[in-house]
Amino acid sequence: MKVYKFGGASVRSAEGIRNIARIVSVEKEPLFIVISAMGKTTNAFEKVLEHFMKTEKSEALIKLSEIEMYHQLISMELFKGIDSGKIVLEKIFNEIQELIAGGVGDDYDKWYDRLVSYGEILSTTLISKYLINSGIDNSWLDMRKLLVTDSNFREANVRMDESQKRLLQACDFEKHPIYIGQGFIGANFKGDPTTLGREGSDYTAAVVGNLLETTSVTIWKDVPGILNADPRIFENTVLIPELTYLDAVELAFSGAQIIHPKTIKPLENKKIPLFVRPFNEPENKGSVIQAETKNPIQVPILILRKNQVLITMRPRDFSFVLEESLSKAFMMMNKHRLKISMIQSSAVSISVCVDQSRYLADALDELSNDFKISYNENLELLNIRGINPEIEQSSIRNRLILLQQRTRKTGRFLMKVQE
Numbered sequence: 041m042k043v044y045k046f047g048g049a050s051v052r053s054a055e056g057i058r059n060i061a062r063i064v065s066v067e068k069e070p071l072f073i074v075i076s077a078m079g080k081t082t083n084a085f086e087k088v089l090e091h092f093m094k095t096e097k098s099e100a101l102i103k104l105s106e107i108e109m110y111h112q113l114i115s116m117e118l119f120k121g122i123d124s125g126k127i128v129l130e131k132i133f134n135e136i137q138e139l140i141a142g143g144v145g146d147d148y149d150k151w152y153d154r155l156v157s158y159g160e161i162l163s164t165t166l167i168s169k170y171l172i173n174s175g176i177d178n179s180w181l182d183m184r185k186l187l188v189t190d191s192n193f194r195e196a197n198v199r200m201d202e203s204q205k206r207l208l209q210a211c212d213f214e215k216h217p218i219y220i221g222q223g224f225i226g227a228n229f230k231g232d233p234t235t236l237g238r239e240g241s242d243y244t245a246a247v248v249g250n251l252l253e254t255t256s257v258t259i260w261k262d263v264p265g266i267l268n269a270d271p272r273i274f275e276n277t278v279l280i281p282e283l284t285y286l287d288a289v290e291l292a293f294s295g296a297q298i299i300h301p302k303t304i305k306p307l308e309n310k311k312i313p314l315f316v317r318p319f320n321e322p323e324n325k326g327s328v329i330q331a332e333t334k335n336p337i338q339v340p341i342l343i344l345r346k347n348q349v350l351i352t353m354r355p356r357d358f359s360f361v362l363e364e365s366l367s368k369a370f371m372m373m374n375k376h377r378l379k380i381s382m383i384q385s386s387a388v389s390i391s392v393c394v395d396q397s398r399y400l401a402d403a404l405d406e407l408s409n410d411f412k413i414s415y416n417e418n419l420e421l422l423n424i425r426g427i428n429p430e431i432e433q434s435s436i437r438n439r440l441i442l443l444q445q446r447t448r449k450t451g452r453f454l455m456k457v458q459e
C-alpha cells in the first residue's frame with residue numbers, strides 16, 4: 041500500500057482534480073490519499089477567522105461566501121451541472137455558517153482550528169465524490185475522528201498509538217482500494233478539531249505512511265522534483281534525483297519550501313522512501329528521499345529563507361552571557377513559538393534569527409524584562425550547502441550582510457532585503 045499526497049496547488053482547479061483521477065486510475069496498489077485545501081483556501085479561511093474574532097460576523101460571512109463561490113464553480117465544472125457536488129458542499133457551508141453565527145470568538149487558536157480545518161473537509165469531500173462519479177471506488181475519511189492529537193491548537197502533535205489504532209480500524213483495503221483523508225487536520229481526545237501547522241499536509245502523509253507502514257509515500261507537486269534551488273529565485277537550477285533523510289532534514293530546516301520539516305522523521309523511523317514527483321508530468325520519476333543513496337549530491341544547494349528577524353539580546357544585569365541567560369532566553373522564545381533559524385553568541389550578547397510571526401511582539405515584550413533588545417526586521421537568510429567562491433560571489437553580489445556563519449562546506453548569510 042502507498043500514500044499519495046496532493047497539495048493545494050494540485051487541486052486548485054477542475055483540471056487539477058481531473059489530473060488526480062488520471063494519476064490514480066492507473067494505480068494497481070491500494071492507496072491512501074491525503075489532500076490539502078484547494079488553492080489558497082487556507083489563507084481565505086484565515087480572513088474569515090480574522091473578521092469572526094473581531095465580531096464582524098457579516099464580513100466573516102461575506103468572506104465565507106467567496107470561498108463557497110470558488111468551490112461551487114469548480115464543482116459545476118467537474119459535475120457538468122449535475123447537482124451532486126453542489127449539494128454536498130452546501131451542507132458543509134451551512135455547518136460553517138451556523139458555527140460563525142452562533143459562536144463567540146474567545147480563544148483565537150482554538151477557533152482557528154475549528155474554522156480553518158474546513159478547507160480540507162471541503163476539498164476531500166468534493167474530490168472523493170468526483171472520483172466515485174468517474175468510476176474510481178474510494179471511501180472518504182474524517183481525519184478529525186482518526187488522527188488524535190494533543191490540544192496544542194494550530195501546531196498540534198499527533199498521538200501516534202491512538203491514531204494508529206483508529207486508522208487501522210477505519211481502513212479495510214479489501215473493501216475499498218482507495219481511502220481519502222484530509223491533510224493538516226486532526227482532533228484532540230475531546231474531539232475539538234486541531235491543525236498541525238501551516239503546510240502540514242506533508243506531515244500528515246508521513247504520519248499515515250508510518251502508522252499504516254506503507255511501502256512508500258509520494259508527494260505530488262507542481263515542480264519537477266527536488267531542485268538545488270528555488271527556480272523562482274535562482275537561475276540554472278537542477279534536479280536532485282536522490283537524497284538521504286539527513287539531506288532532506290537539512291534542506292527543510294534551512295527553509296527549502298519543498299517539504300515540511302516535520303515530514304522526514306516519521307518516514308525515517310520506518311525507513312519508508314519518500315518520492316517527490318511532478319503532478320503535471322506523472323510519467324517522470326522526480327526525486328526520492330531514503331536512508332541511503334548511491335549518488336551523493338554533487339551540486340551546490342541554495343536556500344533562501346524569507347521574512348527573517350534578527351534579535352540581539354544583552355542581559356540587563358550586565359552579566360556575561362552564560363548558560364543561565366541562554367537558557368532563559370531560549371525558554372521564552374520557545375514559549376512564544378518563535379522558530380529559530382540561526383544563533384550566534386558573544387561574551388555579552390546573544391543574537392538569534394527567527395521567522396517573522398504574530399507572536400513576536402509578545403515574545404519581545406517578555407524578553408525585554410531580562411534583556412536589552414534590539415532587532416531588525418525584513419531580512420533574508422541565504423543558506424549555501426556546497427559553497428564555493430563563485431557561487432558565493434554570484435549569489436551575494438553587493439548585498440548588505442548583517443550576520444554570517446561558515447563551516448567548510450556551508451555558508452549562511454543574513455542579508456537585508458534587496459530594494
Ligand code: ASP
Pocket residue numbers: 047048076077082083159223224237238239240241242
Ligand atoms: N492547507 C494547509 C495550508 O495551506 C495545509 C497544507 O496545504 O499542507 O497550510
Ligand code: MG
Pocket residue numbers: 047048049076077239
Ligand atoms: Mg497548501
